[in-house]
Amino acid sequence: MEFGVKSGSPEKQRSACIVVGVFEPRRLSTVAEQLDTISEGYISNLLRRGDLEGKAGQMLLLHHVPNVLSERVLLVGCGKERELNERQYKQIVAKTIQTLNETGSMEAVSFLTELHVKGRDSYWKVRQAVEAASESVYSFLQLKTKKGEPRRPLRKMVFNLPTRKDLPLGERAIVHAQAISKGVTVAKDVSNMPPNICNPLYLNQQAAELVESYPSLSLDTVGEAQMEELGMHTYLAVGRGSENESIMSVIHHKGGNADDAPVVLVGKGLTFDSGGISIKPGEAMDEMKYDMCGAASVLGVMHTVAELNLPLNIIGIIAGCENMPDANAYRPGDILTTMSGQTVEVLNTDAEGRLVLCDALTYVERFDPDCVIDIATLTGACVIALGKHATAVLSQHNPLAHEIINASEQSADKAWRLPLWDEYQDQIESPFADMSNLGGRPAGTITAACFLSRFTRKYNWAHLDIAGTAWVSGANKGATGRPVPMLTQFLMNKANVSIDE
Template sequence: MDFELKRLRPQEAASAKVDALLALVPSDFRAGDDALSVLIQGALDGEHLKADAGTTLSMYGAPRIAAPRVVLAGIGDGGGKALRKSVAVAMAELRRTPAKTLLVCVAGTGEPPSWVGAVTQAIDEACYTYETTRTKPDACKLRKITVGTQHEASARPAFAQAQAVAAGINLAREWGNRPGNHATPTLLAGAAQALAGKKSPVRCEVLGPKEVAKLGMGAFQAVARGSEEALRFIVLEYRGGPKSQPPVALIGKGITFDSGGISLKPAADMDEMKFDMSGAASVLGVFRALSDLRPKVNVVGLIPACENLPDGRAVKPGDVVTSMSGQTIEILNTDAEGRLVLCDALTYARRFKPRAMVDIATLTGACVIALGGVRSGMFSTDDALAGALEQAGNTSGDLCWRMPLDDDYAEGLKTNFADMANVAGRAAGAVTAAKFLQKFVGDTPWAHLDIAGTAWLSGKAKGSTGRPVGLLLQYLLDQQVPAEQPAGKARKKVRQ
C-alpha cells in the first residue's frame, strides 16, 4: 500500500483527481464555501447524514466533485476511538468498490488534533487481507492513499509512526491467522530471521532442541515432547538506545498449535488454537515496527515456540519437570502449557538484566470470562510499569486492565510432590496463572499481559486482531531516554 501525506486546503478536495474521496465530518463541522462543504451541509440539513461516529453516506457522481465516488463519514468529537470506528465502517464500504486511489481529509474549516495518525493507521489496518492459503483472496483494490491535511509538516511524524505501527500489527495478524501447518516453530523462526536483514537494526538468534536442553529448559522441553515438530527458542535484539541502558524484555508465548496435549481440548473450535502463538506474533510485530521507527530504546524479544500435541512421548498429568530456574513443577494439566514455556523464557530473560520484563500470552479462558474482548488483562509487580502500560493502552486505543496479584492467590499452586503445581483450580484462573509466572521473575519489574480475549475474533469475523502490538509499541516509544537523562537509573520498585 502506497501512502502519501499532502498539504491540502479544504477547497482543493473537491477537485482532486482520485477514484474515491473519503471526507470525515466532525460534530462541530464548520462549512466553507467550497463544493465539498456545500455537499456536506446539504446532507446534514436534509438529515441524510449525521456527524456521529460510525455513520456514513455513500454517493456516486456527486455534483462539482471530481472523484466519482464519495463517502461522507461522521467522526463525532474527532477523538481516536471515534476516528477508528468511522474509518472501519467507511473502509468496509470502499473495499467493495473498484477504487484504486483514495483521498481522505477532514471536511470543513477545522481539523481535530492528532487525526492524521489515527486515520492512517486505521486505513492501513483496514486494507489488510489474509492471502497465504487462499487462491482467490478478497484483496483490497486500493493501491494509493493520500491523506490530505492543512498541517502537513507538523503531522508528518505521526503519519510515519502510524504506518510503522500498522505494519507491525498486520505482520502479527498475518502470523496469527496462518494455520498450524503454515506457522510451525521453524517457520516462525524464519519470520524472525527475516526481520534481521543486512540493513536492519534487528538481530536474531535461533536456538534448537540441543541448545535448549543445554540451558536446562525442562518445562519448555516437556511441552514440546508430544510433537514431531522441533521446538525453537527465538532471541531478537534491537539496540537503539545507549549501550548503558538496560533493555526492555518482551516475551511472547509461541504455541503454534495447542491441542491441550494429554488433557485434550474439546473438538469444537479447536481450530482457533492456531491463535495460541499470538503473543509470539505480537513480538514479531513490535520488532517489525522498531526496524522502521528506530526509537532510542533497547529491546529484547524472546519467543519459546513449539506445538502442544498428544503422543506416546507427551508429558502426562502428574509428571514433574525441572525448570531452567531449578524449581520443580508438577504438571497437573497439560493444557496449562503456556505458563510452562514462559517460565523458562522469563528465567532466560533475566540474563539480559532488563529494566522491565513484559510477557504476552493467550494464557487463560478465565481472562476471557473476566474481561471479554475489550481489554487485555494486565498483572504487574511494579506500579510504575503497570501505570506506563495502562497509559500506553489508553494512548494507542489498545486497552488493558490491571488485575490483582495478592499472595493468597498462590495457595492453590502448592503440591506435595514438587515446588509448585502448574494449575490451581478453576477459581481466579487468570490470577493464579500470573502467580505461577511471578515465581520466575525475581526482583525484575515484571508485567504479564493475558490476551486470550483480545488476540483474535471468532465467528464470521474470525481472525487475528494484532493486539497488543499497538500498546507495546506505544509503551516502548514512551520509554525513550532523552540525551540529557542518565540511561541506567533504576526505577523504584513497589510490590503489591
C-alpha cells in the same frame, strides 16, 4: 496504501473523492458547510430530503457536486457531535475506507481529521486514521487460489489538517502509524498461518528473515539440545509429544549504548495447543493455532522497532513449541524441574504455556534487563474476566504497570490491570513439589501470573494475558495483531520519541 497530509480549503481540492463529516441530526460539519456554500446549497438540500441523517457510520456518495473540483464527495455520518469519542472516530474512519474501496476511488482527501475528538490532537487523529485504514484493508489471502481483491482499490489517502503548523505532526504520525501497522500485519499474518505450516521452525525462519532486513537486528537460536544443557526441562516437557522440535528464537535490537540494560519481550509461541494428554474439547480447537499470538506480537513489535530504529536495546524472545499427545508426552502427575531449579507438579497438561514461559523467563536473567514483559494467550479465565476488549496487565512493579497502562491509553489498544496479591499464591501450592501448574477455577488469570512471578524475582516484570484480545472468532475469525500498538507505544515512551521531530 500511500498516506499523506496537507492543509487546504475543500473547494480547492482536486481529487477522485473528498470526504467530509455530517453530524446528527443532518447537521453539516464546518468543512461540509464550506462545500455546501460553494455548491449553492446542493448538499443541504439532499439532507433535507432525508438522504442522510448523520448517524455514525452512514455513508452517502455524491457525484459531480456543483462547483466542487473533486469528482466525488463522500458524506460520512459521525453521530452526535458532542458524543464523538475515540472508538467512534476509529470506526468511522474504517467504514470510510471500506466504502472508498467499493466506489472505485483510487485516491481521496479526508477532512475527518478535523473532527473534534476530546483530548486528542492532530497527531493522534492522523495516526489512528492510518492504523484504522490499514486494519480495514487487511486480508489473509496467502492460501486462497482466488484472491478476490477489489477491482480498483484505494491507493492513496491524504488527511487534511486545519493549519500548516500541524503538518509536521501529521507527517510524524504517518511514519509511526505505518511502522506500527507493518508490525500488526506481520503479527496477523504469522498468527493466521495454519499450524501445519507455522511450527516453531517456521517462527524461527520468520525471525531470521526479519534480521536479514535490518542492520540493527541479530538472532540467536536455542534448540532442544541447548535447552537440555541449560536445564529447561519444563519447556522441553511440553514439546515432548510433538514431532516438531521446540525452538526459542532470540532477536536482539541494538539501538542504545552497549552498556544500556535491554527491555526484554517474551512471547508464548505454542504453534498448536491440543491440550496434550489433558486434551481440549473438539469445538473450536482449530483456533488453538492462535496460541502463539504472544510470539507473533513480539515478532511484529521487533519489525516496528527496527523500522523506527528506536534508540533502545530490545530483546524479543519467541518461545516456540507445540503441545501434542503421544506416547512420549508429559502427563498429569509428573513433577518437572525448571531451569531455575524449582519443581512443578503437573496437574493439567493444558496449563502448558506457563511451563514454557517459566524457563524462558529464567533464561532472560542473563541479559540483566531493565524490565521484562511476557505476552501470552495464557488463560480462558481472562476472557471470562475482561471479554474480548482489554488485555490483562499483572505486575508487582507499580511503575512498570503504570507505564503499560499509559501506553494502552495513548495507543487506544486497551488494557486493564488485575491484582497480583500474595493471597493468591496459596492456590498453586503443591504437597509434592514447590508449586503446581494449576490454581483451580477461581481467579485463573491471576494464579497463572502468580506462577510466573516465582521466576521473575531478579528483575522488574509484567505479564500481559492476551487470550481475549489476540484474535476474534466467528465468520470473520482472525488475528488482531494486538498488543503490538500498545507495546510499541510503551517502547516509544521509553525511548523518549518526540512527535515533533
